[in-house]
Amino acid sequence: MAENKIKSSEITPENVYLNRRNFMKAGLIAGTTFATGLAYRFFNQPPPPEVETAKIETVKPAETPLPETDKPNSVKEITNYNNFYEFSTNKSSVAEYAKDFVTRPWTVEVGGLVQKPKTFDIEELLKIEQEERIYRFRCVEGWSMVIPWVGFPLKKLLDKVEPLGTAKYVAFETYYNKKQMPYASYAGIDFPYVEGLRLDEANHNLTILATGLYGKQMPNQNGAPIRLVVPWKYGFKSIKSVVKITLTDSEPPTTWNIAIPNEYGFYSNVNPNVSHPRWSQATEQRIGEYTRRKTLLFNGYADEVASLYEGMDLRKYF
Amino acid sequence: MQDIKFNKILISLNAFVPLILFTWDGFRGNLGTNPIEFFLRTTGVLTLIFLLITLSVTPLRKIFGWNSLVKYRRMLGLYAFFYGTLHLITYSIFDKSLSLSAIVSDTFQRPFILVGMLAFILMIPLAATSTNAMIKRLGKGWGKLHKLTYLVAIGGVLHFYLIVKSDTFYPLIFGLILAVLLGYRYYHPNNQKSIKSVETN
Numbered sequence: 001m002a003e004n005k006i007k008s009s010e011i012t013p014e015n016v017y018l019n020r021r022n023f024m025k026a027g028l029i030a031g032t033t034f035a036t037g038l039a040y041r042f043f044n045q046p047p048p049p050e051v052e053t054a055k056i057e058t059v060k061p062a063e064t065p066l067p068e069t070d071k072p073n074s075v076k077e078i079t080n081y082n083n084f085y086e087f088s089t090n091k092s093s094v095a096e097y098a099k100d101f102v103t104r105p106w107t108v109e110v111g112g113l114v115q116k117p118k119t120f121d122i123e124e125l126l127k128i129e130q131e132e133r134i135y136r137f138r139c140v141e142g143w144s145m146v147i148p149w150v151g152f153p154l155k156k157l158l159d160k161v162e163p164l165g166t167a168k169y170v171a172f173e174t175y176y177n178k179k180q181m182p183y184a185s186y187a188g189i190d191f192p193y194v195e196g197l198r199l200d201e202a203n204h205n206l207t208i209l210a211t212g213l214y215g216k217q218m219p220n221q222n223g224a225p226i227r228l229v230v231p232w233k234y235g236f237k238s239i240k241s242v243v244k245i246t247l248t249d250s251e252p253p254t255t256w257n258i259a260i261p262n263e264y265g266f267y268s269n270v271n272p273n274v275s276h277p278r279w280s281q282a283t284e285q286r287i288g289e290y291t292r293r294k295t296l297l298f299n300g301y302a303d304e305v306a307s308l309y310e311g312m313d314l315r316k317y318f
Numbered sequence: 319m320q321d322i323k324f325n326k327i328l329i330s331l332n333a334f335v336p337l338i339l340f341t342w343d344g345f346r347g348n349l350g351t352n353p354i355e356f357f358l359r360t361t362g363v364l365t366l367i368f369l370l371i372t373l374s375v376t377p378l379r380k381i382f383g384w385n386s387l388v389k390y391r392r393m394l395g396l397y398a399f400f401y402g403t404l405h406l407i408t409y410s411i412f413d414k415s416l417s418l419s420a421i422v423s424d425t426f427q428r429p430f431i432l433v434g435m436l437a438f439i440l441m442i443p444l445a446a447t448s449t450n451a452m453i454k455r456l457g458k459g460w461g462k463l464h465k466l467t468y469l470v471a472i473g474g475v476l477h478f479y480l481i482v483k484s485d486t487f488y489p490l491i492f493g494l495i496l497a498v499l500l501g502y503r504y505y506h507p508n509n510q511k512s513i514k515s516v517e518t519n
Contacts, residue, residue: 028328032328040336085484085485089483186485187485259484260484275427278430280427285352287352
């Protein structure tokens, strides 16, 4: 009996010891899994709350609705999956990093080979009749969306400045300011971002300057306050947050072509038959879908635009 | 702690945290705009992370004398294989609709796919020979065979570098860590008397 008592008193400290060990183990499990979870969250942040933009008062409804199979993507999808390298190279982070982007006052300088060069205030451009254009949008990376843009044909603006007969191309430039775009230096491409079109492409009725989507002014991450949309070309041609438009007589330099010339051409028409050197362009993933669809020549706008490229070797002029 | 069993559970729990959170986000419809791309990238990055952790075991043992770390190396390597397999399955289903011919032609047309595929294929014999029985059967050859891990990691990081469009920040971070881990081995080669480096418990 006496011996037993002594033994049990010896066991007690061991119990305490074991409890302490278990406590430490629980702590380690909780602590490390929490840290791992935080690391995971850091790379997968939930989308920021949607930033409301002003309604665009009068919008002429879209004339030609898209087929049933092309349902517009949601605002959430359109505003949380953006390639806007000035803000971030992570498509899911652009919304967050662009939320404080100041886009007023804003002017667009239109000049070069024109009769009447002019710097337009954004408010003036917003007074041009605004139309809804529901377009397919195909990114060179192999994904696509359907976006109900609001805007006006670029031709309406070009007509105001009266291009000279010598003008053959149109060059575009994006706003660039390191203070507003602190992560731009990580992007690996040169800024300001520049793009270009042939004059006949620029004057095509499908080519618009978009000032909004879903009937509201353009969200920052989608290229506020005004951007180009060329629906039959890969998305990177549709330059965002435009500040300068210049008519030229020679093919203007374009950002991705400067960065990697053999991968991104001047034309960059959507073409399932011409692969990007690193990936196929034959199919695309429509955001919101889980199987890939076939990519259409000129993104499905061949009837409207194929004649622009008659007689051209689209493999050479990719 | 020297409690090996517990430490293995601890590693496993942490290894599954990303998968659990992904499933949780999935149920709440919170996987972002392109869940497929997200899962593909996450599993790829996790494969590289586990490869680099696996390769850091030997330098850590030699520098700090933490020899017990070797007991967790097999497990870490197998988690790399696990996430690499998920990565390949995701690509095969969602990118290639499970068409073998499409996968084969993609592999031979796209250098970055080829490099990734080779790295994955090299992981198969490593995973297959990770059992105690195989370690004993292969003897000295086991160590030689498992040096393939270096090639797997180089291929994995190169695969990552080749796919990004212009922002090479993360691939270069992985490349830098890998260079340090392989560089250490180059300057501190294993001598014959080094501590038994294979876990057989």
